[in-house]
Amino acid sequence: MTDQNKEQFYLKTEFLERIAHELRGPAGVTLGALDEIDLALSDGNNSIEHLRPLFTMARRGVYRILRTSERLQRTAQLEKGTLDESRMPVDIKGLVSMAMDATKLVEARSNISVNFKPPALPFLVFVNSPLLVIAIAELILNAIRNADKKVTIEIKKTVENSVELWIIDDGNGFSGPWNRRFTTQSRRQGLGLSLSLVDDVIRAHDGNFFVEPAIHSNPPGARMRISLPLVMQ
Amino acid sequence: MTSRARDLRILLVDDDDDTTALLALGLERAGCSVEIASSCAIASDKLKNSVFDVLITDANLYDGDGLALLVDSRPSWLRVAVVLTGDKRSDLVHRSRQRGFDDLLVKPLVAREILTVIFRLLNEKELSQVSDG
Numbered sequence: 001m002t003d004q005n006k007e008q009f010y011l012k013t014e015f016l017e018r019i020a021h022e023l024r025g026p027a028g029v030t031l032g033a034l035d036e037i038d039l040a041l042s043d044g045n046n047s048i049e050h051l052r053p054l055f056t057m058a059r060r061g062v063y064r065i066l067r068t069s070e071r072l073q074r075t076a077q078l079e080k081g082t083l084d085e086s087r088m089p090v091d092i093k094g095l096v097s098m099a100m101d102a103t104k105l106v107e108a109r110s111n112i113s114v115n116f117k118p119p120a121l122p123f124l125v126f127v128n129s130p131l132l133v134i135a136i137a138e139l140i141l142n143a144i145r146n147a148d149k150k151v152t153i154e155i156k157k158t159v160e161n162s163v164e165l166w167i168i169d170d171g172n173g174f175s176g177p178w179n180r181r182f183t184t185q186s187r188r189q190g191l192g193l194s195l196s197l198v199d200d201v202i203r204a205h206d207g208n209f210f211v212e213p214a215i216h217s218n219p220p221g222a223r224m225r226i227s228l229p230l231v232m233q
Numbered sequence: 234m235t236s237r238a239r240d241l242r243i244l245l246v247d248d249d250d251d252t253t254a255l256l257a258l259g260l261e262r263a264g265c266s267v268e269i270a271s272s273c274a275i276a277s278d279k280l281k282n283s284v285f286d287v288l289i290t291d292a293n294l295y296d297g298d299g300l301a302l303l304v305d306s307r308p309s310w311l312r313v314a315v316v317l318t319g320d321k322r323s324d325l326v327h328r329s330r331q332r333g334f335d336d337l338l339v340k341p342l343v344a345r346e347i348l349t350v351i352f353r354l355l356n357e358k359e360l361s362q363v364s365d366g
Contacts, residue, residue: 028341032255
């Protein structure tokens with residue numbers, strides 16, 4: 001086996017392991033919630049209100065599984081190279097709002113506030129909207145997972161006629177092993193399934209994706225930033 | 234199972250809120266007293282300041298490695314320590330043993346399955362103490 005084949009084999013097996021891992025978590029939550037609903041109904045003393053949080057958990061588990069399915073589908077779309085057929089100019093603010101709505105279906109950490117003050121002016125980018133919404137939602141979900149109390153989303157125009165989207169959390173930053181993997185040459189191996197997809201989506205739109213693990217920063221927290229070329233008006 | 238579980242103080246560590254809520258629900262119904270930690274940092278703090286009979290931790294936490302919770306030393310009061318993982322790789326099994334964990338369990342799991350393992354481990358420890366004594 002050549003070095004390139006070994007690398008491809010490694011990435012493939014890691015990808016499959018990651019998919020298996022990402023399916024097990026929500027499947028376990030769904031099964032657990034259904035078990036609890038079954039027990040509560042057998043008991044006969046539980047009101048519908050008592051059961052509602054369990055239904056919410058089961059539904060969230062299914063949405064998380066569907067999210068993994070959608071990511072796989074979009075990854076396949078990127079691999080096929082069919083992106084350009086469906087690109088159009090859209091305001092990035094609208095994409096952020098749609099992504100924020102999408103995260104509410106799958107995220108259980110309701111104590112984390114997500115703060116987004118949209119700029120007054122539109123910032124048009126030439127993109128495949130569903131793909132961008134998934135990519136932005138992945139970043140928001142990662143930030144919510146890492147956050148202590150809040151996630152901040154900012155949109156900034158740069159001098160190079162591009163727009164930057166910053167997603168910042170106030171957690172402890174990425175852990176040591178993550179940080180090490182970000183700095184290796186095989187950077188993608190450390191990005192995880194969701195951030196690898198973000199990287200692919202943004203590159204396919206002629207943009208850039210950066211992660212600052214920011215372990216020692218003050219204030220603490222990780223920062224993720226995507227930049228995309230602006231449509232000239 | 235309920236009467237045996239009544240005295241158990243459990244520290245449950247996982248960064249998935251739904252997972253911890255469901256497991257805590259089942260463990261508490263069985264009579265256990267459960268404290269939840271959603272990160273390595275919170276769990277370390279609780280291990281330093283409180284006493285637990287059982288530690289149940291996810292291997293992969295967003296702020297670090299769940300196995301590192303016992304990296305310095307395993308507290309003498311901790312009777313059982315188990316790791317939850319989505320993937321029972323042989324290197325993880327080996328590392329968890331090295332770090333002082335008693336068993337490694339593959340998700341998805343419900344509370345009664347975890348309790349079965351905890352009681353088996355407690356029985357084994359009691360038997361080993363009797364034979365040592």
